[in-house]
Amino acid sequence: MNALEIRNLTKNYDGFKLDNLNLTLPCGCIMGLIGENGAGKSTTIKLILDMINRDGGTITIMGKDNRENILLTKQDIGVVLDEVGIPECLTAKQVGKIMKSTFENWDDAVFDSYLKRLSIAPNKAFKEFSRGMKMKLGIAVALSHNPKLLILDEATSGLDPVVRDEVVEMFSEFTRDETHSVLISSHIVSDLEKICDYIAFLHKGKLLLCEEKDILLEQYGLLQCSEKELSELDSEAVKGKKISPYGVQALVLRDKVPANMNVIPVSIEELFIFMVKESV
Numbered sequence: 001m002n003a004l005e006i007r008n009l010t011k012n013y014d015g016f017k018l019d020n021l022n023l024t025l026p027c028g029c030i031m032g033l034i035g036e037n038g039a040g041k042s043t044t045i046k047l048i049l050d051m052i053n054r055d056g057g058t059i060t061i062m063g064k065d066n067r068e069n070i071l072l073t074k075q076d077i078g079v080v081l082d083e084v085g086i087p088e089c090l091t092a093k094q095v096g097k098i099m100k101s102t103f104e105n106w107d108d109a110v111f112d113s114y115l116k117r118l119s120i121a122p123n124k125a126f127k128e129f130s131r132g133m134k135m136k137l138g139i140a141v142a143l144s145h146n147p148k149l150l151i152l153d154e155a156t157s158g159l160d161p162v163v164r165d166e167v168v169e170m171f172s173e174f175t176r177d178e179t180h181s182v183l184i185s186s187h188i189v190s191d192l193e194k195i196c197d198y199i200a201f202l203h204k205g206k207l208l209l210c211e212e213k214d215i216l217l218e219q220y221g222l223l224q225c226s227e228k229e230l231s232e233l234d235s236e237a238v239k240g241k242k243i244s245p246y247g248v249q250a251l252v253l254r255d256k257v258p259a260n261m262n263v264i265p266v267s268i269e270e271l272f273i274f275m276v277k278e279s280v
Helices: 041-048 070-075 092-102 108-117 131-142 161-174 189-195 213-219 227-231 268-279
Strands: 002-013 016-026 030-034 056-061 077-080 149-153 181-185 198-203 206-212 220-225 238-244 247-253
Touching: 002 041, 002 181, 016 041, 016 056, 016 181, 016 198, 016 206, 030 041, 030 189, 030 268, 041 056, 041 149, 041 181, 070 077, 077 131, 092 108, 092 131, 108 131, 131 149, 131 161, 149 161, 161 181, 161 189, 189 268, 198 213, 198 268, 206 213, 206 268, 213 220, 213 268, 220 227, 227 238, 227 247, 238 268, 247 268
Parallel strands: 030 181, 030 198, 077 149, 149 181
Antiparallel strands: 002 016, 002 056, 198 206, 220 247, 238 247
16 A cells, blocks of 8 residues: 555646646655745645645545545644644643644654654743744654654755754654655755655646656766767757856766766756756
8 A cells, every 4th residue: 555646636726737746655655745936846735635625636645535534534644834833822732732632643752752852842832933943843743643644845944954864864763664654845855865765856837757766866867078979979868958168967867878978976956957957
């Protein structure tokens, strides 16, 4: 059984369309959803959570249609959105008491351990938290009711590099249980590259690519060459290029480039930038 299956998902707005999106997230895996502002990442997450109505397609979470019994389904989902929706008058301790009445599997001991691990003051009002501290409390709540699937929309934004690294490690720990999975969107692609098993590239509502991260890094590389050398390559080998007075940097398929040419590794961020520019 897959943690998440999206088939032909469509949503129309004036000036934007999420266009027949297809994604599959296997159990025990982390998928990174990458895209520029307005690419459709938050729209996709809202559709998964049934916060907005779709115009077409299906969404299945842990084998269940996400609209059949959304309250039951949400017991299995931990969610952190870009804005953590906690009333500003509440303290972290009070949030824990409310969540205990909300989630059947809420675990006070787990929540307290995350408050300590993330240095969250239990008796401080939410309105006094920094943006980073608010995100950390949202993450602690999401992880404290034994969810099967974490859905995270820019959950590492506003965190300093040290805390971000710790939080990313927590997500990795979460999926050591093979029944747990994570869907995470972020502008900080380096975070996703550390932990993700799958990468999905969204651009202007269309899915450019969805593949295992290791396969992407194995298939693609960067080639520094002259324009003449580039012109001699198989056209199918070149998936994007940047031309400057110093030569050409090209995104290439490794197996379509002659062995004597020096192809260097490409990062996930570089791969996405090249693909977006090529699609434009």
